[in-house]
Amino acid sequence: MACVYIPVQNSEEEVRVVLDQLPRDASDILDILKAEQAPLDLWLIIAREYFKQGKILQFRQILEEGSSPEIDEYYADVRYERIAILNALGAYHSYLGKIETKQREKEEHFIRATQYYNKASRIDMHEPSTWVGKGQLLLAKGDLEQAFNAFKIILDGDRDNVPALLGQGCVQFSRGRYSDSLELYKRALQVYPQCPGAVRLGIGLCRYKLGQYEKAKQAFQRVLQLDPENIEAFVALGILDLQTNESAGIKRGMEKMQRAFEIYPYCAMSLNYLANHFFFTGQHFLVEQLTEIALAVTNHGPTKSHSYYNLARSYHSKGDYEKAVRYYMASVKESNKPQEFVLPYYGLGQVHLKLGDLKSSLSNFEKVLEVYPENCETLKVLGHIYVQLGYTKKAQEFLKKATKNDPRDAQAFLDLGELLISTDAGDALDAFKTARNLLKKDGEEVPIELFNNIGVLHFERGEFQLAEQTFMEALGDGIWVKFIGSNAPPDPNVEAGSNPREETQYNPINKLNLERVIEEGYDTMKEADSDNMKVKSEHVEGAQFNHTGKSVFRPIAARLSILKFTHMQVFQQLEENGIAVELPCDKISTLFNLARLLEQSHNTEAACILYQLILFKYPDYIDAYLRLAAIAKARNNVQLSIELIGDALKVDDKYANALLMLGDLELKNDDWVKAKDTFRAAKDATDGKDSYATLSLGNWNYFAAVRSEKRAPKLEATHLEKAKELYTKVLVQHTANLYAANGAGVVLAEKGQFDVSKDLFTQVQEAASGSVFVQMPDVWINLAHVHFAQGNFALAVKMYQNCLRKFYYNTDSQVLLYQARTHYEAEQWQDCKKTLLRAIHLAPSNYTLRFDAGVALQKFSASTLQKTKRTVDEVRATVAELKNAVRLFSLLSVASNLHFHGFDEKKIETHVGYCKHLLEAAKVHCEAAEREDQQNKQRLELARKVIVAEENRRKAEEQRKFQLKKRKEEDDLRQVRQQEEHLERRKEQWKSSTPGSKRKDRPQVEDDDGVQGEKRRRKGGKRRKRDKKSRYETEEAEADEPEEMEDEDASMNYRESYDQINDQDDQVEDNPQDLLAAAGLEDSDAEDDAAVPPSNASRRRRAWSDSDEGEPQQRQNESSPVRENSVDMQESD
Amino acid sequence: MKLTWLSSVENAHDDSVWACTWVPATDDRQGLLLTGSLDETVRLWRHNDGLARVNTLTGHCLGVVSVAAHPSGRIAASASIDSYVRVFTVDGNDTIATLDAPSSEVWQLQFNPQGTTLAVAGGSSASVKLWDTAEWKLNATLSIPRPEGIKPSDKSGNKKFVLSVAWSPDGRHLACGSMDGTISVFDVARAKFLHHLEGHNMPVRSLVYSTAPLDKRVLFSASDDGQVHIYDSEGKTLIASLSGHASWVLSVDASPDGAAIATGSSDRTVRLWDLKMRAATQILTNHTDQVWGVAFQPPGGTGVRNHLLASVSDDKGISLYSYS
Structure with missing residues (x-):
């Protein structure tokens, strides 16, 4: 039983105060204390006792009394106790301020606390406990720096001051300097090993923050040993356990949390954690309850934030988003960081x-x-x-x-x-x-x-x-596997030299399967078709086949596939035979894409089967119809194509793509009015948003502008204007629409603005050369046309050739015609002829080409004959070509009787007549040339003869020379001999006289002279002959002159008549607008020709010729995000 | 089956080579390859360790579109764009006859197996002209009947433009292909039109009957639609359609053993098709431009197991392969 004794003044007696039994009213005690002038430490003890018992009022009463001015006066010399009382009050107010949530009152408390501490300081500046209190106050206020200074002052004085150490530890902890903090706590523990568990809590927290979880755990456990009910330690341990993230750990953690909750049900931390746990177990009711309690008991921002978060999460997971938002907001507000x-x-x-x-x-x-x-x-x-x-x-x-x-x-x-x-x-x-x-x-x-x-x-x-x-x-396994035949096209690189075994390996087994599948279906059908089954032959190697006795060539499958474009019967048959034809709906798109792929790699048969499989199971899959229609169209089976589109339209008569394709087909069929209506319908069906519809209408207008054979300038202008308007509209909607840009370029070129259109085309061309799906030969052709129109022939030819090679496998006779026209303008007659012949070879039934070839030959001949200088060979070639021209024209003339083509008979007659005339004239030329040639030959012969004569002469000369030499040598020899003889004689004579020898030498000298003279003579002869030759040359020149005169006359004639024929040509060329239009050679003569317009119409190819391909092709993008020009095509995958 | 590349002749002609055929061997020389070109010449080639030029024959105007060799190997014929058929001796290039049937162009030529008749595709005349090879007189004209209800002035008359001809192995039937894709079959002896084979809608540039002894009625056709069709020419049925060429199929020929066909296409490839699998087993890419002609060497001589295949192209070259 703890008690204090208050000494009674002026006596030896004491008043015993049992601390457990302090009076309710503190005034009683106070009276005693005052009356007996008890030492101040007694006051403090009693006040503290009151505080411990939770009697705050009494506590305050005593202390406030104890710090009143009269006490100060009375106990003026008792300094320490007075300070202690003030500090106690200060600490009390610090605490109040710390826990107070209302800002104003909080500050008031702090102010009061400050006042007390200041008062204490006034009593003794150096009292450490005051500084500790001040430090605590500052810490509570969050003023870490000042708190640090305060504690430092103490520790500088006494480095083992435990409260200061703890305070400083707290400061360092708050500053995030955990290791420093840990040091301080440790020291406190060393100095004062009996300190309460809370100190170890600090150590534990520091260790936790430093990541030393094991040591932290030990510290917390030690706290619990010292203080088995320490909630913080429980919570901390619980958190540590939870963080292990193992189910056992979590369980332990939750137990600890629960324990903490049981000890003290108002610890927000443990509540939060419990709530968190129950959130994960799905017990939302508990979550809400716990968090609500937690919210009620704590004022600590982060904790509250946590609680709100738990609550919000609970509502969030329940789908109550409104409430969730509210609580999340609250949570955010609480923590704010x-x-x-x-x-x-x-x-x-x-x-x-x-x-x-x-x-x-x-x-x-x-x-x-x-x-x-x-x-x-x-x-x-x-x-x-x-x-x-x-x-x-x-x-x-x-x-x-x-x-x-x-x-x-x-x-x-x-x-x-x-x-x-x-x-x-x-x-x-x-x-x-x-x-x-x-x-x-x-x-x-x-x-x-x-x-x-x-x-x-x-x-x-x-x-x-x-x-x-x-x-x-x-796609995995399914019936389609059997339908995809030679899907892996043989590697083109496997060729000579490779192992033959390897090659047979690409025996496409699937193909056989297809046969079998179809045969299985076929077996039941064959009776009905037995009429068609006359082919009973057996293939040489057919025995390998399961079905011996039947022909290798089974008529049924392919006939169905190609002629009717439908495998429906086969599929039905398969089903009847118990073979399931199944196609899960999530695989349609992929199957469709696969079919597209097969189509792209030219395996159209397999593609058709797949499309039909799709249609068999999903008859509403319009795109499959459209692809089938496109295949039919590519094979020029317009009728079937239209039927297929009809089927598609039966499914959805507003389906814009189908309408557009139909329009294209109608246009191909020359069904102008219908096509326009169809395009309009398509445009309406898409509310004018589909650029392709607009584009098609633009193209239609353009065609309309250039098609009319009797060009009505007014109508043409309106159509062109309209076309331009439509193209521009598309361009505004989709600035990157190549086809619209191309169209705009065409219209501009049509108006003669070549430079602008050239820029446009070039840009489009660049843009188009990126994707597999964008195939725009048109823009190349257009660009070439512009080059042509600007007289840039070489470039134009190059462009046409590249285009042909790149896009058409060199099979487009129309482009060849453009190229020929360019050669024609560039006066490259042979190239022109060859190009036209190639075109004829590609398109034998196109008579225009033959006509053009005739014209080209004619022009070539005429121009050769006009030349002032030409060789005989040239003239001969001219004659030959003229004969060819006559042949071509006369054939046309005969054919025109049969109305095979639209040429005017008279016109051809004119050409034939003209060519014949030319030919006759040429014959004259030819004769002249031949005569000339003859003369040339004679001359050559003569020259040859002369040379031969010369040669003979030279030989004779040499012969003579040789003989001469020989004679001379003989002479010399003789002379020598004579001389020797002479000498002998002389020797004999010498004996008598010497001068005679001189005279004897003379004849020798004369001989020498003779040889020289002979040489001189020969040289002179040569000179003469040379003269003769030059005389021939002049004769020749003279002979040439009159001939040339004749030539000129003749060619004048040709020119005149030729000009007549070419008048139209020239007219066309005068008009820049028509220059482009004249890109087809036939224009020069076909102005009033009924048969030509169709080729006229197709003369300038444009966007759609390919864009009709382009659109459906893009359709296969279904599952990928859609490009801008196929906005409405996305399939929901 | 397999094609093995043997050799190629670059610049075999001065310009595109458009036609080729094998001239059968005669007693005093081996079989030769005959090619026709845009350069207005026909050239003869001998094969031993590569192709060697034997002769260049001139006298053809405006590009040679087709060549044909008589079964005897002595004479050959060429057709040019100037619509003349020139018949000449192979060894001497002496013109035997110049055939001309006005108002009709000439395209593909073929001698009948007996060598008594030369069939000439007659272009816009919508007919095939049969020339007697003894006297070089026009024997008969096999006309494709005009569809009813079409006025003579109708332009569509043009569409029956006849491009290609093929004799059946027994020489009794003749098939011709036209611009509109239809194939017409005639009974030659009676000079009677039998029926059409339908399925193509684009020009049929080449036709050949099967060489397999038991499939004599089978006809292969090559068309601009990129397809090769296999018909039963008498049953009027389409047996199969082979797809794979990326562009026009310009030429088709059947292998002597009847197990395969070879095709040449604008897509610059030559393909070998296995008829059992109905799939291309080999794609040859020797040429750099359209392949206008493919021709198997006919099974002449004694026990030759390897046959030759020649292909000619716009790239001016000839390629030779051995087929086994």
Whole structure:
């Protein structure tokens, strides 16, 4: 039983005060204390006792009395106790201020506390406990720096001051300098080993913050040993356990939390954690209760924030977004620092996203990202939001970052891929592939859409093999496998030299399967068709086949497929035979894409079967009809194509693509009015939003402008204007529409603005040369036309040739005609002729080409004959070509009787007549040339003779010379001999006299002279002969002159008559607008020709000739985001 | 089956080569390859260790579109754009006859297996002209009947422009292909039109009957629609359609053993098709431009197991392969 004794003044007695039994009214005690002038430490003891018993009022009463001025006066010399009383009051108010939530009162408390401490300081500046109190106060106020200074002052004086050590530890902890803090706490423990468990709590927290979880745990456990009911320690231990993230740990943690809750049910921390636990177990009711209690008991911001977060999360998961938003907001408000507690922002972002408030959601997620810039989830969510807001670039950035941070997140790659499809197919493909590999690695099922997308991307990049593999993988096993025949086209590179075994390996087994499948269906049908089954022959190697006795060539399947374009019967038969023809609906798109791929790689048969399979199971799949129609159209089976489109329109008579295709076909059939109506209908069906419809109408107008054979300038202008208007409209809607740009270029060129149109065409050409699907030969041709019109013939030819090679496999006679026309203008007659002959070879029934060839030959001949200088060979060639021209024209003339072509008979007659006339004239020339040639020959003969004569002469000369020489040698010899003889004689004579020898030498000298003279003579002869030759030359020249005169006369004649024929030509050329139009040679003569307009109409090819391909082709993009010019085509995958 | 590339002659002609055929061997020389070109010449080639030019024959105007060799190997004929058929001796290039039937162009030529008749595709006359090879007189004109209800002035008359001809192996039937894609079959002896074979809608540039002894009624056709059709020419039925060429199929020929056909196309390839599998087993890419003609060497001589295949192209070249 604790008690104090208050000494009675002036006596030895004491008043015993039992501390347990302090009076209710503190005044009683106070009276005693005052009356007995008890020492101040007794006052403090009693006040403290009151405080311990929770009697705050009494506590305050005593202390306030104890610090009153009269006490100060009375106990003036008792300094320490007075200070202690003041400090106690200060500490009390610090505490009140610390826990007070209302700002004003909080400050009042702090002010009071400050006052007390100041008073204490006035009593003794150096009292450490005052400083400790001051430090605590500052700490409570959050003024860490000053608190630090306060504690430092004490510790400088006494480095083992425990309260100061603890305070400083707290300061350091709050400053985040955990190791310093730990040191301080440790020292406190060393100095004062008996200190309460709370000190170890500090150590535990420091260790926890430093990541030394084991040591932290030990510290907390020690706290619990010392103080088995220490809630903080329980909570801390619980958190540590929870963080192990193992089920056992979590369980232990939750037990500790529960324990804490049982000891003290108002600890917000433990409540929060419990709530968190119950959230995960799904007990939302408990969550709400617990968090509500937690909210009620705590004023600590972060804790409250946590509680609100728990509550919000609970509502969020229940789908009550309104409430969730409210509580998330509250949570955010409480903590206000995303760095500390970011989760509510994330939740808020999610809920906003759910509610469709993208902007708010975005800002919240961005805050999350500020805290965790590498968080994949957040990056992904942000990516999505940006996509939805239309900031593709940013979205890509985020998703790319997400995939970089977590290269194993298949979903992120998938999202990224989808995002990239429209901008960067290559990267998209990579992303999709990564996603596929990740999914495969994880053993998850790869969604068919992913395969589909990968396949389509490969397809678009022209990697058909890869695309096919992917599609097949996506489709898996099914009936279609049997229908895809020689799907892997033999490797073109496998050729000579490779192992023959290898080659037989691409025996497409599937093809056999197809046969079998169809045969199975066929067996039941063959009776009905037995009439057709007369082919009973057996193939040489047919025995290998299962079905011996039947022909290898089975008429049934292909006949159905090609003629009727329908395998329906076969499919039905298969079903009747018990073979299930199944096609899961999620595979249609992929199957369709596969069919497109087969079509693209020219395996049209297999493609047809697949399309029909689709239609058999899903008769509403319009695009399959359209593809079949397109195939039929490509094979020039217009009738079938129209029927198929009719089927498509039966499914949906407003289907714009079908209408547009129908329009094209009608135009092909020369059904102008109908086509226009169809295009209009298509345009209406899409509310004018489909640029293709508008484009088609534009083309229609353009055609209308240039088609009329009797050109009505007014009508033409209106049509052109209208066309231009329509093209411009499309361009405004879709600035990147190549076809519209091309159309606009054509109209501009038609108006003679070549430079502008050239720019346009060049740009379109550049843009078009990127994709497999954009095939725009038209723009090349147009560009070439412009070059042609500007007189840039060489370039134009080059362009035509490239175009032919690049797009038409050199099979388009029309383009050849353009090229020939260019050669014609460039006066390259041989090239022109060859080009035209090639064109005729490609299109034998096109008489225009023959006519043009005739004209070209005629022109060539005429121009050769006009030349002033020409060789005989040239003239001969001219004659030959003229004969050919006559032949061509006369054939045409005969054919015109049969009305095979639309040429005017008279005109051809004129040509024939003219050519014949030319030929006659040429014959004269030819004769002249031949005469000349003859003369030449004679001359040559003569020259030859002369040369021969010369040669003979030379030989004779040499002979003579040789003989002469020989004679001379003989002479010399003789002379020598004579001389010798002479000498002998002389020798004999010498003996008598010497001078006679001189005279004897003379004859020798004379001989020499003779030889020289002979030489001189010969030289002279040569000179003479040379003269003769030059005389011949002059004669020749003289002979030439009159002939040339004749020539000129004759050619004058030709010129005149030729000019007549070419008048129209010239007229056409005068008009720049028509220059382009004149790109077809036939124009020069076909102005009033009924038969030519169709070729006229097709003269300038334009956008649609290919864009009709382009549109359906794009349709296969179904599952990928759609390009701008196929806006309405997306299929829901 | 397999094609092995043997050799190629670059610049075999001065310009595009448009036609080729094998001239059967005679007693005093081996079989030769005959090619016709836009350069207005016909050239003869001998094969031993590559192709060697034997002769260049001139006298053809405006591009040679087709050549044909008589079964005897002595004479050959060529057709040019000037619509003349020139018949000449192979060894001497002496003109035997110049055939001309006004108002009709000439395209593909073929001698009948007996060598008594030369069939000439008659272009816009919508007929095939049969010339007697003994006297070089016009024997008969096999006309495709005009569809009823079409006025003579109708332009569509043009569409029956006849491009290609093929004799049946027994010489009793004759098929011709036209611009509109229809194939007409005639009974030669009675000079009677039998029926059409339908399925193509674009020009049929080449036709050939099967060489397999038991499939004599089978006819192969090559068309601009990129397809090769296999018909039962008597049953009027389409047996199969082979797709794969990326552009026009310009020429088709059946292998002597009857197990395969070869095709040449504008897509610059030569394909070998296995008739059992009905699929292309080999794609040859020797040529750099349209392949206008493919021709198997006829099974002459004694026990030759390897046959030759020649292909000619717009790239001015000839390629030779051995088929086994």
